[in-house]
Amino acid sequence: MKVLIVSDSHGRNKHLIKTIQKVSPIDLLIHLGDFGASEEYIKSIVSCDVEMVSGNNDFFNGLAKEKLIMIGKYTVMLTHGHRYGVYYNTHQIREAAKARKADIVMFGHTHVPLIDLSQDTWLINPGSIALPRQKGCIPTFIIMDIDRKGQAHFTLKYCK
Numbered sequence: 624m625k626v627l628i629v630s631d632s633h634g635r636n637k638h639l640i641k642t643i644q645k646v647s648p649i650d651l652l653i654h655l656g657d658f659g660a661s662e663e664y665i666k667s668i669v670s671c672d673v674e675m676v677s678g679n680n681d682f683f684n685g686l687a688k689e690k691l692i693m694i695g696k697y698t699v700m701l702t703h704g705h706r707y708g709v710y711y712n713t714h715q716i717r718e719a720a721k722a723r724k725a726d727i728v729m730f731g732h733t734h735v736p737l738i739d740l741s742q743d744t745w746l747i748n749p750g751s752i753a754l755p756r757q758k759g760c761i762p763t764f765i766i767m768d769i770d771r772k773g774q775a776h777f778t779l780k781y782c783k
Contacts, residue, residue: 624695626651626767629733630703631751633680634659638752638762638782643669646766646780651694655731656681656703673728678703678731695769697726704730704748711744712740720744721738736763738777769771 627649631779632639643649652669654662656678666673677686689702700720707716709732720728721744729747736750750756750763757763762782769775 624650624769626653626694626769628653628655628729628747628749628765628767629752630655631657631678631734631748632659632661632753633657633751634661635753636661636664639665640666640668642752642764642780642782653701653729655701655729657731657759660684662686674701676701676703679705691723691725694727694767695775696773697775698724700725700728702728704732709733709748713737717742717744717746736765736779738765738779740777749779751783 627646649671651671652673654675656676657680662675662684673693675686677684677688692699702718702738702767707719709716716728716730727747734751734755737746737748741744749765752762752764755762764780766778766780767775
């Protein structure tokens with residue numbers, strides 16, 4: 624299974640479109656919020672299932688602020704992250720995921736990518752596909768692959 628994980632496109636979908644074309648076929652697209660009122664457009668440009676949560680800049684769309692989904696054998700908490708102080712540290716969001724018995728928490732908001740598999744609850748942040756803030760300021764996304772044994776693997780990718 625191949626999952627494309629993105630966040631913080633803010634309605635600037637140029638890199639998202641190119642990324643989808645480059646990495647397809649995919650089985651699932653996850654957008655972790657701040658999509659800039661383009662949720663219907665994003666759903667229309669893929670032929671797979673789409674999971675989305677609202678970010679702090681997404682208003683009046685009726686989408687959940689967070690949700691739990693299953694990806695393979697993993698319980699995954701999806702949230703934008705702004706309600707958990709992720710700019711300062713990841714303690715609060717990790718504890719929230721643990722309380723929900725999630726194996727993985729995926730979030731955005733910081734515009735800086737993170738793959739932290741160092742504890743029982745994994746932290747995954749794809750950074751921003753449109754407005755990156757990490758050194759080099761290249762838009763990023765993450766590919767999650769579930770192998771034949773059911774194990775998850777995460778790869779940080781840069782839009783070029």
